[in-house]
Structures are given as structure tokens and as C-alpha cells.
Amino acid sequence: MRTSFAIVFAGSGGAGAITAGSSFLQAAAREGYYGLMTKLSGAQVRGGEAAALVEIGVSPTEAQPDVFDVLIALDWDNVGKFAPEIPLNANSLVLADPAAGAPAPAIVATGARIVEIPLSKIAASVEGGRVNMVALGAGAALAGLPMGSVDAALAGMLASKGEKAVAASLAAARAGATETAVLGAAPLAPARKGARWFCSGNEAVGLGALRGGVRFVAAYPITPATEITEWLAPRMAAVGGRAMLAEDEIAAINMALGASYGGLPSMTVTSGPGLALKVETIGLAAMAELPLVIVNVMRVGPSTGIPTKSDQGDLDLVLHGTHGDAPRIVLAPLSIADCAPTTERAVHLAEALQTPVFVLSDQSFGQTETVIDPPARRPAPLKRKAESSATGADFHRYVATPDNVSPMPAPGAPGQQWVADGLSHDDYGHPSNAAKFHVAGLDKRRAKLRDFDYGETWGEIHGEGEVAVVAFGSTVGPVKEAARRLGESGMKVKVVALRLLAPAPTQAIAAALKDAQRVIVVEQNHSGQLYRHLLAEKALPAHAESLARPGPLPFRPGEIATYLA
Amino acid sequence: MSIHETAAPACHQPLTLKDFKSGVEPIWCPGCGDFGVLQSLQRALAAHGRPPHEVALVSGIGCSSRLPAYTSAYGFHGVHGRALPVAAGLKLARPDLEVIVVGGDGDGYSIGGNHFLHACRRNVNLTYIVMDNRVYGMTKGQPSPTTEADWDSDIAPGGSGVQPFSPLAIALAAGANFVARGFALDVKPLADILVAAIRHPGFSFVEVLSPCITFRPEEMEWKKAVQRGALSVNTDRAAAMAMALSVNELASGIIFQGDRPAYSETLPAPTGLAAIEKEFELNAA
Known part of the structure; x- marks a missing residue:
């Protein structure tokens, strides 16, 4: 029996492809399957073509499939545009409504088996029936999902639309399932049922921020990060915090830094172009030693690039962005499920070490909806010192301490007034051009990050083998899946997934790569930014290889496995 | 810590100018108008009555933006042009603090111009003091948004050819709730304006004519030329605007006191994180 199933619902704007995909995923979750859904849309602001790419499986799903098993076209208006993102082959099945005209040539060219099914006619036979619900039923039948779970998912999702709408959708889905039954199901192996979470990476980042104690967020709208702030806006109030819509990206980071100076754990949220605008203030946070979390949800760059597609090309910017030497911490979640604990950890580190901390997510984490196990592990909290x-006329703000972290009272504390300053300063915080203070400050700020024990934050090792693959962010999922497949065919591959990108965990990486005969750094950008970073940090052996490939197309496990084998 | 747990403002207590002095020596040129503004602000804070640890001064970059280090209050000397968003974040995180923003004309009107517009519009309960000397002093004499079009300088020989704008009119148009102009060397009247500005709810904007005698020695004439009291208090924004556009640019006084409600500092009662986590659950066991 198959252990995963990948299906696409596609159609023009308003046809309901995304609703069908989301319902399919939730129905599968009720049967205990894991899964993820990637949404594609045209460049139009509203309307236009849309597609829901859904993969479900018996174990956690962290990569897009090499090939989709089924494509259900609600119509063919512009669906051909998505062809490069919907790989199909001769084993794939395409369901096409004859009333919707001829299938897109790019889809036909894949060699997939195309079967006509009168989706619109079936929909019309049900009062209030819609084509997308017929498609949902058809998809569920092909995957072998019981209709009871489809019913339950729809009842939950459409509850606000009223009983009549739910009943019509159920009837349409059942009609679609009946019609498709003749094609035969390729049922999935049964899954272990249990509690699941349904969330996107952007929502999980928001949750991690709240769990970590962030009580102030300021942001400017930018794709694909906006959902984090939108998710947080009402919920921040629910935990006694505040979300601010700033007039621009620079205002957003400065608002957050002002709130942080006031004593509240604070965060700003953006994507590449916005981060480019914020970098001056990152240097200020480093220089004045102010806690700040900066979430960067990467998209394809440079410049405006492709706002709705994923890429890992901002690594250089988060590692080095700002003038002067300004050490910072950079964390990248290892999966969508890891977005919450990694963001929570980022808040703790920012607070404890009085420093800017980046959460480096990307579009494919942020905007993909996923079914995961409820995240059980949470990092141990760390607090601001x-x-x-000490009190007196002149508060000793940057006093030397064993861990190089000095007490920073929040305004309101009597007798401890100090001035946060971006000017080079002495250990009282008073501006100074003196070389001895400047160098001492640089040393202090570097040492507090370098000498901290990050523990398990550095990353994870999956598997053992003489071939080792190093990856970060959303590339980890496809790399793990490639390693699993190679393992099945007898090739042992160790995956070294890096969460802590700066300061580079060189010792942990060296230990992980100690016995590797072959080391490959896999990343989704054009110039091998992680590879160059790790080489510069002397964290890689000289023979290490770089597999760097830019977005917008996602890495698929097969592509990585082919390279490795 | 959440915003609800912040302390309530302390009671007023007798304070003097000295309570707001720090031991840090200003870098300003002898005769700089900013000394007068510093003294007026210290006087105003003493008169206002909140102790130094309940006051935070926020600034950007420039000669006048050095001011926070010269008082005994909490301070934030940030990057060029971004003092207003820092202050908004601080005030909304800590409504219990008295937050005052200081800076110059280049910092506030040029590189920070967008924040000026939106600070007026947002109307957070802040006081913004711009020490306007109509020149970039720290970079040795370039024309700013308030410099006369024909003022000769190395970077713009013969003048920039660009007309200065009216900060008062812009503040009024953008929605500031209190608008005034003072003169740096009129220490006592300026202190009175600053107390009124600090106590007025919402965003209070005080433009201070602060001579740069190093790069604009002709501004020493302001002492005679300032038209003291030529601005009078309007509560009608349109009337204030008409006055701002018609009076002499060296007229001083309070021109507008509005009644726009300040950006909300009160928040709904928190309900907690547990309910939020529940939203993610599917198939709750």
C-alpha cells in the first residue's frame, strides 16, 4: 500500500480550488494522516487562477512530492501556467471536465492519463452543489479517504455558512466520490489517529513569539510575511501586548526597538526588501545592546524578485547586514513544526543576551498549511537581566561581567537612568571616540554571543552515513526525504540540519562531519551562501561540495537524491 | 511583563532644574541655541513634576540629538531620523513614562520626514521638540528643508533653489494635536510652552528657532527679529492653518491646541495564551 498521496486541485479564481484542497487535507488529518498544502495563485491581486497542492502521508510530510498522483482541473483557464510547479508523469491521473474545454497542452505533454469526468454536470445535479466540492469527493475517493471524514471536515470548515451550504457541499462531494469510484482507489496505508495541529509556518512563528513572551510587534505589510502580523494583531491584545502597523519598514523596527528599551520583549516582521531597509537599526540594536527579534520570511530576490515564491537568498543579509562589526544571532527553523520553538528560543536569546536575533523563515514555510503533531518540546525560558x-548619578550600564551581559534596567527604575546610544561608548554608555572603549565594546559584544552555550539549539543530526548533507530552513525537509529514500536503496546519508547559523556552531558541525567521506551543502539560492559562510568559518572540510539552486521552484527530494547518488 | 503590568505615574513632587542635569559635557559650539533649549527643557521638566527616572528622552542624529545624554533622565540616542518611531514604540509599551522626542530640522523634516507626518497623524501622547537652525551643523553646513532657497553653501553654491517648507503648517495638516513655535534664547517662555506641550494629550509639536552661530551667524539676529507672541492659541485647525500660512516665519507662541483623542493607550483585558493554542487543534483527543 502506498504511504503518501499527492493531489492538485486547480482552477480559475473563485472556482474554489483552495477550499477543496484545504478540505481534503483536513479530512485526511481526521484519518490520522499528516500533510501539507502549498497554494499557488496568479499574479493578479484578486481572482485569477489558483491551485492547491496537497500531499498527505502516514508520517510527517516536510517536502513537496517529486510527482503528483492526481490533478483535478475544475476548469482549464490558465491552469497550464502552473505546469512547472505541478510535476506529472505517465503514472499520474488527470481528471478533466469535458465541459471545461481541452486540457492545457503543458499538462497533456506530461503524458499523464487524462480521464474525463463531468464535474460541472454532477454539481448541477445537486441543489446548491459546487464543482470544487465534487472534485473534493473525487479526490477523497481516489485516495481512499472515507466519506465520513470528508463530512466532518466540511462540517467544521463551513459551519459559518449555515446548514444548507454544508448539506449541499456534502451531497456534491458524495456525488463526486460515487462518480469516481469506477476508477478505483489507490488507498493509503492506515495511519495512527491522534491529536494534530493545523497551522502554517507564519502562524507557528506568531505562536512561538507569544510563547517566548513577545508583547510588542511592529511591522509594515510585505509578502510573504504579512500573515504573521495579521495573526498576531488580535492575539497580541489577548495576552496584554500590542501590534503596531508602522508607516514603513524602518519605523517598524525602530518602534520595536523603542518598546524593547521600555522593557517589553519586542519583534518586527518582514521579508527581504523590508529587511534591506531595516539594517541600520540592526546595528543600533547590536551597539546599544538592546534585545530585538527580527523575523525574515525569505522570498525570491534580489529587488522585488518574485514576492510569492520561496528562496534562501537572504542568508548573506541576515549574517552580515549593517555597517561595522555587529554580531548577531541567526536561527532558522528546521520545519514548519519547528517554527514555534525556534521563534520562542529566539525571543529568549534576544532577551538574555541583549542582542538582535533573526528568525530566518521562508515563503515555503510561512505560507504552507500543514498537519503536524502538537509541538511537545519547548525551550527553557531565559530572561532579561x-x-x-547599583544606583547613583551615573548608572554603569555596560559594566564588565563574567558573561559579558550587563544589567539593563527599564525606564522607570529610580536612580538607574542610562542612555541607549548608537555612538561608540564607554562602559557607562557615554559617547566616546577613545580606541580603548571602542575595542572593549566590540570585544564584549562578540564574546557574549560567542561564549554562550546554545546547547541543542545548534541543529539536529538525522541518520548516519559517510555521506553527509548540510542544510538549513525549508531545504531540510526535501534533504531528509532524499536521505530516507537513498537509505531504502542501501546508501547511508547523514543529514546535518543547522538551526543556529550565527554564531556558527563550528564545533558541533565539525563533530557531525568528522567521519564523512563526502560533504554536500544543499541550499536554495544562486551563489551558495551557506556554503560560503561555513567555509569562511572553517566549518567544512576542503572537499565539501555545494548544491545551490535558486527558487522559485522548490527542491524536490528526487532532485537531491539524484545529485547525491 | 505585559503592558498592563506597568506602574501608574507617580505623584508630582517638588523638583528643580538641577535634578535634570547630567555630568556629561555638551559637544555644542559656544553660543549654540541648543543650550537654551536644554535649559528650557530642564526647567519645564522640573515644573511638570515627574522625576527623571519617569522621563525618557528620545533622539536621532545631529547636534541637537545629543541632548538626551545631557539630562539625568532615561534616554535613547538612536539612528538618524528615526526618533519618532522609537518614541512611539516606547510610549505604547510604557504608557506610564513621560516620553519626549528631541532633534533637529534635518533629522526630523528631511530624513525623518515620513515619520513626522505619521507621528502627527497617529497622535500618540508624545512631545516632539525640533531645534530648527535651518542648517545641517554636524556635517558642517548644508541646507535643510527649512533653509532659504538662496542660502549659499559649498554643496549648493548660490543656494539650493528649493523653497523651505512650513513645519507648523505640515504638523497642522497631518493632525498634530498641539502646535507651537518658541525661540531657544527665550528660556522662560519656551519652558512655559514646553510644559503646556508635555501636558497636552496626544502628539504635541514644538518648533524651536535655535540659532547655529557657527554656520548661520546671521541667525544671531533672531534675538531681535523673533515676533514674540505673534502666534495665538487656536482651537480650530483651519484657523490655525490660516495663521501658520500667513504669519512671519519668526513668529512665536502656541498656535494650536486640539482635542483629538490620543492614540489609545488602554488595551482590552488579556484573556491568555491557552485559548490561542487551542485554535491550532484538530481532532482534539
């Missing part, structure tokens, strides 16, 4: 027994 705000208390000081």
Missing part, C-alpha cells in the same frame, strides 16, 4: 543593585 534587568535588575541591578
